[in-house]
Amino acid sequence: MSNQKIQKPTLTGQRFKTRKRDEKKVFDPTQFQETIVQGLNQTGSDLDAVAKFLDASGAKLDYRRYAETLFDILVAGGMLAPGGTLSDDLTRTEFCLFTAQEDLETMQAYAQVFNKLIRRYKYLEKGFEEEIKKLLLFLKGFTESERNKLAMLTGILLANGNISASILNSLYNENLVKEGVSAAFAVKLFKSWIHEKDINSVAGSLRKVGMDNRLLELFPANKRSCEHFSKYFTDAGLKELSDFARNQQAIGSRKELQKDLQEQMERGDPFKDIIASAREEMKKNNISEQTMIGIVWTSVMSYVEWNKKEELVTEQAIKHLKQYSPLLKAFTSQGASEILLLVKMQEYCYDNIHFMNSFQKIVVLLYKADVLSEEAILKWYTEAHVAKGRSVFLEQMKKFVEWLKNAEEGEHGLHLTLVR
Incomplete structure (x- = not known):
C-alpha cells in the first residue's frame, strides 16, 4: 500500500466573503473632524447645546478611536500638528476653548462640558489625560491668551479630580522651563485650582503622585531656590503656594538631616x-x-x-x-x-x-x-x-x-x- 497522502479536492474560482468583524476599518480622522466641526458650528457658543451634541454623537461616532482628534477640536478648533500648530487644509471650528472668553467663569463652563463627556463615555478618561499632557508640551506653540485659558481649565479639572496631578510632569520639559513658560503657566493653573478648592487640595494631589517636592523644578537650575520660588509666586498673589513649597523644602532638609544623623551613629x-x-x-x-x-x-x-x-x-x-x-x-x-x-x-x-x-x-x-x-x-x-x-x-x-x-x-x- 502506498504511504502517499491522497490530496483533497479544492474548489477553484470560489471567492469567500470576508466576515464583517474581520474587516479593518480605515483610520480617517479627517472625516471624523468634519462631522464634529459641522456639529459644533451648528450649536455655536451655547455650551449646553455642545454637551448635548457630544453626548448624542458618541452613539454614532467612534470616540474611542478618534479621542485625540476629538479633544484637539474641542480645545484648539481642529487637529493639532506636532508643536501645537493647526492644520491649515482642514475644516476648523471657531467654537472651542482657545477662542472662548478668557475668564474663570467661562473656563468653569468648559470644564463642565469635558466633565459631562467623560462621565458619559468613561473610556475617554485615559485619552483625555494623555491629551492634556500633550497640550502642555505644546505650550510654546500657543499664544499667551491660549496658554492662560488652558492653564485655568487645567487647574479647575485638577481641583475637581477630573485628571491626575501626574500630568504636571509635562511642565518640567527643559525648553518650557528654560524659557519661563512653565512658571508663568503654573501661576494661572494654581490660581484657578486654589480658587476652586484650596491649598490643601493642591498639597494632597501633589503628594499622591510624589510631586510635592518638585515645585522648584519649574525654574531653571540657576534660579532653583526657595527664595526665588517664594518671591515669584508671592508677587503673583500665591503666598499659600510659596509657604507650602517652603514647608516642603524644610521637610526635605529634615529628612536629609535625619538620614545623615543615622549614618553618623552607624559609623560610630x-x-x-x-x-x-x-x-x-x-x-x-x-x-x-x-x-x-x-x-x-x-x-x-x-x-x-x-x-x-x-x-x-x-x-x-x-x-x-x-x-x-x-x-x-x-x-x-x-x-x-x-x-x-x-x-x-x-x-x-x-x-x-x-x-x-x-x-x-x-x-x-x-x-x-x-x-x-x-x-x-x-x-x-x-x-x-x-x-x-x-x-x-x-x-x-x-x-x-x-x-x-x-x-x-x-x-x-x-x-x-x-x-x-
Missing part, C-alpha cells in the same frame, strides 16, 4: 562631632531646637532592630538610650524642647506596642541623665501630654510624679531606686 562617630554637625545644620536651615530634638529622637530610635519580646525590649531600650543620652541632652536646653521630647516618647511607645510598658522607665532614665527636668515632667503630666495612650502612661507615671512633687531636694537620689 564621636558625639561631639555629631552634635557640632547637627548644630551647623540647625543654623544653616533655620531649624529650632524643638524640631531638632524630634529629629534626634527619631534617629536614635530608628537605626536599632528592637527585640519583639516586651520583657526584653525595655532592657534593650534602657541600655541604648543610656548610651545616647548625651546626644539628647545637647538639644534639650529649653523647657519646650524637653516637653516635645516627652510627647515624642509618648507617641513612640504608643505606636510601637512592645514599648507600652517601657515609657516610665525611659522617663526615669532620662531624668537621671539630666536630659529631662522635674518641671518638664510635671508639666507634661498635668497638661502637655497627648491623647495617644494617655490613661496607660499617666497611670505608669503616677508614683514617680507623686515622688517628684513631694520629695525634698537632696532626697531624689535616694528615692529613685523605689520608682524604677
